[in-house]
Amino acid sequence: MSMIAAFYGGKSILITGATGFLGKVLIEKLCRTSPDLKVIYILVRPKAGHTLQQRVSQIINSKLFEKVREVCPNVHEKIRAISADLNQNDFAISKEDMQELLSCTNIIFHCAATVRFDDHLRHAVQLNVTATQQLLFMASQMPKLEAFIHISTAFSNCNLKHIDEVIYPCSVEPKKIIDSMEWWDDAIVDEIAPKLMGDWPNTYTYTKALGEMVVQQESGNLNIAIIRPSIVGATWQEPFPGWVDNLNGPNGMIVAAGRGFLRAIRASPLAVADLIPVDTVINLTLAVGWYTAVHRPKSTLIYHCTSGNLNPCNWGKMGCQVLSTFEKIPFEKAFRRPHADFTANTITVHYRNAVSHRAPAMIYDIYLWLTGRKPRMTKLMNRLLRTISMLEYFINRSWEWSTYNTEMLMSELSPEDQRIFNFDVRQLNWLEYIENYVLGVKKYLLKEDMAGIPEAKQHLRRLQNIYYLFNTVFFLIAWRLLIARSQIARNVWFFIVSFCYKFLSYFRASSTLKA
Numbered sequence: 001m002s003m004i005a006a007f008y009g010g011k012s013i014l015i016t017g018a019t020g021f022l023g024k025v026l027i028e029k030l031c032r033t034s035p036d037l038k039v040i041y042i043l044v045r046p047k048a049g050h051t052l053q054q055r056v057s058q059i060i061n062s063k064l065f066e067k068v069r070e071v072c073p074n075v076h077e078k079i080r081a082i083s084a085d086l087n088q089n090d091f092a093i094s095k096e097d098m099q100e101l102l103s104c105t106n107i108i109f110h111c112a113a114t115v116r117f118d119d120h121l122r123h124a125v126q127l128n129v130t131a132t133q134q135l136l137f138m139a140s141q142m143p144k145l146e147a148f149i150h151i152s153t154a155f156s157n158c159n160l161k162h163i164d165e166v167i168y169p170c171s172v173e174p175k176k177i178i179d180s181m182e183w184w185d186d187a188i189v190d191e192i193a194p195k196l197m198g199d200w201p202n203t204y205t206y207t208k209a210l211g212e213m214v215v216q217q218e219s220g221n222l223n224i225a226i227i228r229p230s231i232v233g234a235t236w237q238e239p240f241p242g243w244v245d246n247l248n249g250p251n252g253m254i255v256a257a258g259r260g261f262l263r264a265i266r267a268s269p270l271a272v273a274d275l276i277p278v279d280t281v282i283n284l285t286l287a288v289g290w291y292t293a294v295h296r297p298k299s300t301l302i303y304h305c306t307s308g309n310l311n312p313c314n315w316g317k318m319g320c321q322v323l324s325t326f327e328k329i330p331f332e333k334a335f336r337r338p339h340a341d342f343t344a345n346t347i348t349v350h351y352r353n354a355v356s357h358r359a360p361a362m363i364y365d366i367y368l369w370l371t372g373r374k375p376r377m378t379k380l381m382n383r384l385l386r387t388i389s390m391l392e393y394f395i396n397r398s399w400e401w402s403t404y405n406t407e408m409l410m411s412e413l414s415p416e417d418q419r420i421f422n423f424d425v426r427q428l429n430w431l432e433y434i435e436n437y438v439l440g441v442k443k444y445l446l447k448e449d450m451a452g453i454p455e456a457k458q459h460l461r462r463l464q465n466i467y468y469l470f471n472t473v474f475f476l477i478a479w480r481l482l483i484a485r486s487q488i489a490r491n492v493w494f495f496i497v498s499f500c501y502k503f504l505s506y507f508r509a510s511s512t513l514k515a
């Protein structure tokens with residue numbers, strides 16, 4: 001019998017960020033392994049014209065929840081959506097709902113965050129810091145609360161090279177920043193943001209670091225743990241390999257490379273690609289929830305959920321495997337044949353951006369314009385290059401995260417729990433994982449049918465022929481222009497033609513003699 005699964009039985013669990021990438025996998029695993037849990041409260045806001053109930057139904061009826069619908073047919077009744085906006089005071093939760101949450105909640109998983117790198121500092125502070133503070137305040141009024149699990153990121157201290165499972169202080173107290181945000185106008189925030197952020201590369205990582213400080217300072221008597229995942233990727237094993245549903249992190253790059261938009265990227269091929277599958281993160285999260293509630297550690301424990309120190313893979317190896325998977329499983333409607341490489345040289349990067357990214361986009365836009373359609377490729381390419389520039393920081397460096405607490409927790413689990421809630425990343429076979437990842441991007445993100453693979457391959461062959469034709473025509477025109485202007489080029493041309501002529505004459509003569 002799994003101790004962890006049994007622990008969640010009969011429990012009331014509160015989850016923020018339940019509609020996000022990690023949140024969905026968390027609910028799925030909880031419902032599948034502990035179908036006898038009492039209720040999962042999820043704080044959801046209406047979005048894009050969908051009501052709360054519609055958003056929940058969309059999740060429950062999705063492919064991800066296929067197994068859950070079998071194991072827990074009344075899953076609709078287990079999930080109770082509560083209207084909430086984490087940007088508002090008291091999260092804009094109604095009095096009745098708040099009362100129920102305060103009196104019933106046993107465990108909190110705080111996943112909600114803004115993960116955009118370029119979010120305005122005010123908004124990032126509101127969601128990643130102030131909302132965490134408010135949630136901790138709510139938690140402090142919950143008499144039945146057993147554990148509060150805060151999801152942070154391994155990059156909250158990315159300004160350091162070696163990161164231990166401790167909270168590192170930021171130069172300005174989060175409380176001061178929260179207070180100042182109330183009276184600073186946007187112009188002041190914009191001016192002061194770079195100074196506050198110091199050597200953090202973006203508002204996301206900086207505010208996640210502030211969020212951790214808030215957790216430490218406001219923890220009071222609460223039983224708290226912090227989980228720091230690195231770059232979260234598609235599922236490894238559960239509920240099935242390769243599930244992914246957004247364009248964040250590597251996903252967007254895989255799409256861009258597979259469709260032939262991305263041809264070169266500034267990256268260190270030898271830098272560690274610290275990817276971690278989302279189901280591994282969720283298994284660790286549930287194990288931490290159990291351990292924190294049952295063992296009640298004296299201090300707030302931090303768990304690094306990373307792969308680099310236990311089973312490292314570098315960007316070079318990952319890129320090669322992604323590209324070789326495209327050979328077997330190409331994406332549909334490719335713009336060009338997938339072929340990308342990593343480059344570290346700045347001049348090469350500028351050259352490749354001009355020649356391999358911007359020029360083809362412009363040529364394609366001219367073609368669209370000539371055929372009476374709206375040009376759009378240059379805009380798309382500029383957006384891609386902007387995204388790449390935001391990710392570059394993370395693919396040109398390696399970090400070392402210590403994982404003592406994570407390894408300690410692994411040793412505390414029964415063999416049954418180690419199997420059901422497996423977060424031992426040493427067992428991960430990268431080549432197999434990446435192949436499934438690319439396949440998952442095709443199936444679950446791009447919603448492409450596997451039956452379309454022959455047609456996709458045919459399309460790539462056509463693109464290859466167009467490429468050869470284009471290069472030949474380009475070469476001939478360039479050569480013709482050169483010959484018209486340069487005596488040396490004319491001499492070279494004369495030499496090549498006469499050489500070919502002599503070679504052919506000799507070949508013809510010798511074959512006539514043999515005959």
Ligand SMILES: CCCCCCCCCCCCCCCCCCCCCC(=O)SCCNC(=O)CCNC(=O)[C@H](O)C(C)(C)COP(=O)(O)OP(=O)(O)OC[C@H]1O[C@@H](n2cnc3c(N)ncnc32)[C@H](O)[C@@H]1OP(=O)(O)O
Nearest residue numbers: 115116117118153248249250252253257319340341387394
């Ligand atoms: C040999 C070579 C082989 C190569 C092969 C490839 C090999 C693979 C390896 C490659 C290396 C991987 C490196 C990973 C490093 C990750 C590090 C993460 C570390 C931290 C991890 C964390 O702890 S935290 C989670 C991470 N957090 C994000 O990762 C958010 C980032 N992100 C944003 O901060 C915003 O995204 C940002 C960018 C501002 C844009 O902002 P923006 O306003 O310009 O664009 P939006 O995002 O609003 O998107 C507007 C519309 O573009 C659509 N779109 C967006 N990207 C698209 C795309 N790539 N392809 C098509 N479509 C795309 C989107 O779907 C929208 O479509 P629609 O409008 O129809 O809804």
Ligand SMILES: NC(=O)C1=CN([C@@H]2O[C@H](COP(=O)(O)OP(=O)(O)OC[C@H]3O[C@@H](n4cnc5c(N)ncnc54)[C@H](OP(=O)(O)O)[C@@H]3O)[C@@H](O)[C@H]2O)C=CC1
Nearest residue numbers: 017018019020021022085086087111112113152153229232
């Ligand atoms: N993905 C990754 O690579 C990594 C993620 N993490 C951390 O994991 C956690 C989850 O990330 P992930 O699932 O990828 O993020 P997503 O962007 O997929 O999900 C964010 C969630 O937060 C919710 N949310 C955002 N703003 C509000 C708001 N104002 N009120 C209520 N809910 C809100 C979103 O709801 P809605 O659907 O309404 O927008 C969504 O459910 C975050 O704390 C992140 O820092 C850490 C390391 C890596």
